[in-house]
Amino acid sequence: MTDHELDRRLTAAFEVKPSPDFLAHLRVVIVADPPPTRWRLSLSFAAPGAVLVVAAGIAVIVGWLAGEQTIPSPLPVSVSHNEPIQSVLAVEQHAVGSSASQPRVLGARPRVKSGVAPLATSSLPEVLISPDEVRGFGLLITSAQKATIPAVLPTDDVSTSETLTVPPIDITPVDIEPLPQMARLEQGDHPQ
Amino acid sequence: MHERAEFLAGSLVKLDEDLDREFEARLVETSTLAFRVAFGVLRHQQDAEDVAQEAFAKAYRSFRQLKDRDRFRAWLVRMTWRTAIDRRRSNRRRGAHEVGAEMMQLTAASGFVATRDPAQDQAAELWAAIDTLPDKLRMVIVLASIEGHDVREVAVLLGIPEGTVKSRLFLARQRLKETLR
Numbered sequence: 001m002t003d004h005e006l007d008r009r010l011t012a013a014f015e016v017k018p019s020p021d022f023l024a025h026l027r028v029v030i031v032a033d034p035p036p037t038r039w040r041l042s043l044s045f046a047a048p049g050a051v052l053v054v055a056a057g058i059a060v061i062v063g064w065l066a067g068e069q070t071i072p073s074p075l076p077v078s079v080s081h082n083e084p085i086q087s088v089l090a091v092e093q094h095a096v097g098s099s100a101s102q103p104r105v106l107g108a109r110p111r112v113k114s115g116v117a118p119l120a121t122s123s124l125p126e127v128l129i130s131p132d133e134v135r136g137f138g139l140l141i142t143s144a145q146k147a148t149i150p151a152v153l154p155t156d157d158v159s160t161s162e163t164l165t166v167p168p169i170d171i172t173p174v175d176i177e178p179l180p181q182m183a184r185l186e187q188g189d190h191p192q
Numbered sequence: 193m194h195e196r197a198e199f200l201a202g203s204l205v206k207l208d209e210d211l212d213r214e215f216e217a218r219l220v221e222t223s224t225l226a227f228r229v230a231f232g233v234l235r236h237q238q239d240a241e242d243v244a245q246e247a248f249a250k251a252y253r254s255f256r257q258l259k260d261r262d263r264f265r266a267w268l269v270r271m272t273w274r275t276a277i278d279r280r281r282s283n284r285r286r287g288a289h290e291v292g293a294e295m296m297q298l299t300a301a302s303g304f305v306a307t308r309d310p311a312q313d314q315a316a317e318l319w320a321a322i323d324t325l326p327d328k329l330r331m332v333i334v335l336a337s338i339e340g341h342d343v344r345e346v347a348v349l350l351g352i353p354e355g356t357v358k359s360r361l362f363l364a365r366q367r368l369k370e371t372l373r
Contacts, residue, residue, distance in 0.1 A: 001369045009372075010337040012311070013318050018227040022241050026223055029245045030215075030252050 215255050218264050219248060225265065225339060226272045232334035233276035234283075235319055243279050247272040266349045273331060321371035329364035336361055 178186075226247055231240035251268055258267060322330060335346045336357075343361065347354040 001372050003365070006365060006369060006372070009314055009318050010333070013315050013322075014228055014232065014334070014337045016228065016231055016237070018224060018241055018244070019237070022227065022244075023220070023223055025241070026219060026245055026248055027216075029249050030219070033249050033252055 211256060214261070215252060218261075218268075222265055222268055223248070226268055228338045229269055229272045229334065230276040230279075232322075232330070232338070233273065233280055235323075239279060239283070240276070243276045244272060247275050250275070266351060269335070269349045270351070277327065317372060318368075321368050324371060325364055325367060329360050329367070332357055332360040333364040333368070 223244065226244040227240055230243040230247070231237070234240050234243065247268060250271055251264075258264065322333065325333065331350065332346060335341055335349055336343070341349065343354050343357050346361075347357045350357065
């Protein structure tokens with residue numbers, strides 16, 4: 001077979017034409033297809049929209065953290081170094097004057113601003129101090145100021161220094177009789 | 193603000209209309225090409241039309257993404273070819289269309305059965321020979337035989353070097369000549 005003959009047969013084989021309504025069918029298919037352009041455009045707005053959502057999320061988190069920092073703090077973190085001592089002294093004087101049956105919390109509970117208080121202090125638990133500790137600590141401070149350390153802490157409760165006397169214990173001896181069977185065995189009386 | 197939104201919406205509608213108009217022009221220009229490419233794989237009129245429609249629907253959905261509109265023909269040809277290959281595979285899986293409906297006069301058992309039309313016989317013989325070619329050679333010979341594409345145009349359509357097209361075309365023609373001898 002020559003090249004010319006092959007070309008002729010190939011050309012004839014591919015001279016096939018689509019049906020007359022093929023183009024009309026194509027148009028119908030494309031019209032029935034959902035319009036792609038709007039979808040593509042919405043995709044182009046997707047990236048800025050995502051950035052906006054992320055920014056809003058960050059703003060909400062930052063706002064929430066700022067709110068966390070304004071919770072009441074148990075410690076007077078914004079006062080000067082002398083103020084805790086004065087507060088303790090005030091509590092000590094108050095405790096000596098009263099019955100001191102209820103534990104008290106040192107210091108006031110000021111609302112700490114975010115610029116003043118470190119973030120870590122906001123999570124510290126509230127500390128309860130017993131009256132004895134308050135009294136002892138106050139006495140220690142006043143003694144230190146006067147340069148005299150007391151050997152024994154004064155206490156209102158004298159019952160702790162009393163000595164209790166224990167009565168003597170009388171124990172009577174108990175005789176335990178051996179079991180009959182064991183007694184017979186010890187005496188050499190073997191069972192039949 | 194409202195006027196601006198209206199202007200934007202109007203622009204978008206105009207953009208859509210322009211795109212639709214451009215796609216319509218491409219559709220008229222390349223519909224027969226797509227059909228013939230599909231027919232070169234499937235050898236079945238209705239299947240080829242279905243595949244061409246499917247390829248055009250895909251092209252329409254992605255038309256906006258196509259940056260270089262001059263490459264639409266090559267893009268469509270490759271898309272049609274892939275869709276046709278997929279269709280042929282699924283047809284073979286179903287066991288249908290093993291032989292094209294229009295070539296049903298041929299029977300595998302008795303080899304080539306002559307009909308009353310010599311031209312039809314020649315065409316059937318040629319298609320049987322083309323069917324023996326591997327897909328790479330088949331694609332080149334199909335595209336070179338459609339609409340008088342030369343080697344350079346086939347290379348552009350397939351996105352491969354001209355030298356590769358030349359060698360594949362030579363090999364394909366040699367095999368066809370041997371089969372049809």
